[in-house]
Amino acid sequence: MPHSVNVDEQEINHFNQQAHQWWDPNGxxxxxxxxxxxxMDFIQQHQTLMAKQVLDVGCGGGILSEAMAQAGAExxxxxxxxxxxxxxxLHALDTGVNVHYVLDDVAKHAQSNSAQYDMxxxxxxxxxxPDPQAILHACAQAVKxxxxxxxxTLNRSNKSLLLAVITAEYVLNLVPRGTHHHDxxxxxxxxxxxxREAGLVMQKTAGMEFNPILKRYRLNDDLSINYLMAFQKPLNPAS
Structure with a gap:
């Protein structure tokens, strides 16, 4: 199928080449x-997943998708x-987890599934x-x-350059080299x-501490490297 303009073909090729390693927890x-x-913790602080219609954009090999389905989401x-x-x-077949996987661009999918998802x-x-703003617009269109x-995502900071790129990719080999581009x-x-420009209201943020040396993985208030953000679509969006 033809790809959307909002796609970096090198990124797609990079992840396709690594696909066979996706579900290796030690890989x-x-x-x-x-x-x-x-x-999952951050999501469930805001919304139960049971019986919710969820769209996982950029789902990759399905790590988050399967976890949400196991928690009761469609x-x-x-x-x-x-x-x-x-x-x-293939992994969903092995585990028996029901996830509907679709090869599609989020902008196109949102147009045909406007306001269809709880989350x-x-x-x-x-x-x-190339254009993360357009992705946010599509997410806002798809959600009820x-x-x-x-x-x-990752913060564009000196700390993230040192730890998320140089250390993680080139020193500790925690992720494949070339996965991240600091700019x-x-x-x-x-x-x-x-x-805000997509019509969403930011409700909460959290940092994700990832320390493989100390084997410490937890949510915190430090947004300098990996962070999460929760948005809500107003019940009566401004026209």
């Missing part, structure tokens, strides 16, 4: 497996990396696209009034503004 995506309980996982989606589908998640994805949009990271103030 190159170990960090995602460690962070996933933190993402999950649609959306991505443009075909190999990753195939891995996600939209977009985790570790915004820093991999009163619904939630949850995002996570694409997004400051919390920028993400808040993107949400």
């Amino acid at each position: 190159q995506f170990n960090a995602l497996h460690k962070l996933n309980p933190l993402r 999950v649609t996982g959306l991505d443009l990396a075909a190999d990753l989606l195939q891995i996600a589908r 939209v998640t977009c985790m570790e994805m915004l820093e991999h696209v 009034p009163g619904g939630w949009v949850f995002c996570s 694409k990271f997004i400051k919390p103030s920028e993400l808040t503004q993107m949400g």
